[in-house]
Amino acid sequence: MTKALVFGTGAVGSVYGWFLEKAGVTVTAVCRSNYNQVKQNGLLIRSKKWGRNISKPIAVPSVAAAKPYGPFDYILVCSKAFPDTHTLIKEAVTPGSAIVLAQNGIGIEEAYAKAYPQNSIISGVVYLPVVQVELGVVEHGTPLERFEVGTYPASASPPSKAQAEHFAELWEAGGATCHVYDDIQGQRWSKLALNATLNPICALTLCDDANFLRSSEDAFQMACDVMREVGRVAQAYGYNTITDESIKEHMKRHQERMDTGGKAPSMLQDVEHGRPIEVEAILGNAVRLAQGVKIDVPYLRLLYALAKGLNFSIIRDGAWRPIATVQ
Numbered sequence: 248m249t250k251a252l253v254f255g256t257g258a259v260g261s262v263y264g265w266f267l268e269k270a271g272v273t274v275t276a277v278c279r280s281n282y283n284q285v286k287q288n289g290l291l292i293r294s295k296k297w298g299r300n301i302s303k304p305i306a307v308p309s310v311a312a313a314k315p316y317g318p319f320d321y322i323l324v325c326s327k328a329f330p331d332t333h334t335l336i337k338e339a340v341t342p343g344s345a346i347v348l349a350q351n352g353i354g355i356e357e358a359y360a361k362a363y364p365q366n367s368i369i370s371g372v373v374y375l376p377v378v379q380v381e382l383g384v385v386e387h388g389t390p391l392e393r394f395e396v397g398t399y400p401a402s403a404s405p406p407s408k409a410q411a412e413h414f415a416e417l418w419e420a421g422g423a424t425c426h427v428y429d430d431i432q433g434q435r436w437s438k439l440a441l442n443a444t445l446n447p448i449c450a451l452t453l454c455d456d457a458n459f460l461r462s463s464e465d466a467f468q469m470a471c472d473v474m475r476e477v478g479r480v481a482q483a484y485g486y487n488t489i490t491d492e493s494i495k496e497h498m499k500r501h502q503e504r505m506d507t508g509g510k511a512p513s514m515l516q517d518v519e520h521g522r523p524i525e526v527e528a529i530l531g532n533a534v535r536l537a538q539g540v541k542i543d544v545p546y547l548r549l550l551y552a553l554a555k556g557l558n559f560s561i562i563r564d565g566a567w568r569p570i571a572t573v574q
């Protein structure tokens with residue numbers, strides 16, 4: 248029987264654990280603020296694609312409490328990507344566990360590879376617009392769902408490659424979509440174009456994607472220009488996955504939401520809840536990688552500095568709240 252641990256049972260982790268559960272995997276889910284709800288009622292998943300479903304993982308309040316349910320074949324990391332996240336799963340990692348990263352950003356795998364040199368690292372790119380609307384209740388508002396995975400590094404051993412293939416088979420058995428790439432980094436860059444643009448822009452403007460596009464005549468073009476800038480960095484690293492076509496495809500989804508209802512990117516959700524934002528994984532690493540190949544990235548540098556300022560305020564003050572109007 249395959250066993251999986253979900254670390255970070257929020258918006259993405261709840262749905263991803265459910266896919267594995269449907270594939271017959273025994274899923275243990277580390278829950279923090281939603282522990283009582285998940286333990287009592289399971290997770291309610293409301294999806295445009297799959298309707299209303301209840302997922303019933305083994306809910307545990309910490310990684311230490313998960314240990315008796317292991318050893319785990321797969322450890323699925325679905326928390327936000329912060330520089331120290333790799334340390335949080337340590338107690339659950341055993342020889343043979345494959346660590347699957349279901350997180351946005353670029354350059355996030357190295358820390359895991361260093362911390363767990365004997366384990367397979369499977370890097371995953373998430374297309375799943377979801378929100379935890381209340382504790383234990385997750386909404387998946389459009390039919391979009393795709394998980395793209397590949398080993399880190401691309402040159403990993405045949406057993407690691409086989410673990411990635413097996414993981415994708417489980418995903419498909421759970422009724423969801425998973426594509427395996429020999430080198431996942433091209434897909435990571437492509438997704439980063441979207442996240443390094445819309446996530447900070449929406450977080451900084453407090454607009455969901457549809458409202459940002461409505462907010463000025465230049466908004467659409469501006470977003471495309473930032474994506475092209477990410478594309479120049481990707482290109483310098485040998486990845487040609489950010490093209491006019493891929494940018495059009497990303498932007499089309501956001502434009503459609505002007506008719507069907509806007510989506511708050513995960514970084515805006517964090518700001519609304521006073522949670523730290525993924526500023527290093529999504530912007531800082533991209534700026535540093537650009538510096539490494541001497542590509543000038545003025546838009547990314549500006550977004551990085553502003554998002555760092557925003558993160559500073561969040562960490563200092565907690566939840567965002569409107570500043571009282573001076574009478």
Ligand SMILES: NC(=O)C1=CN([C@@H]2O[C@H](COP(=O)(O)OP(=O)(O)OC[C@H]3O[C@@H](n4cnc5c(N)ncnc54)[C@H](OP(=O)(O)O)[C@@H]3O)[C@@H](O)[C@H]2O)C=CC1
Nearest residue numbers: 255256257258259279280325326328350351373376377513
């Ligand atoms: N939401 C979306 O639409 C998408 C998100 N992504 C990416 O997926 C990843 C996950 O995002 P998302 O699901 O939105 O994030 P959420 O904030 O909804 O979920 C993260 C979960 O991790 C938990 N967590 C964090 N730290 C710990 C800890 N130390 N111990 C136990 N639990 C912890 C949080 O618990 P608590 O609630 O108590 O803080 C929360 O339940 C991110 O990298 C994001 O960028 C990618 C595509 C779409």
Ligand SMILES: CC(C)(CO)C(=O)C(=O)O
Nearest residue numbers: 374375376511512513514
């Ligand atoms: C933009 C979106 C919803 C794309 O799936 C995303 O990746 C996020 O919210 O972080």
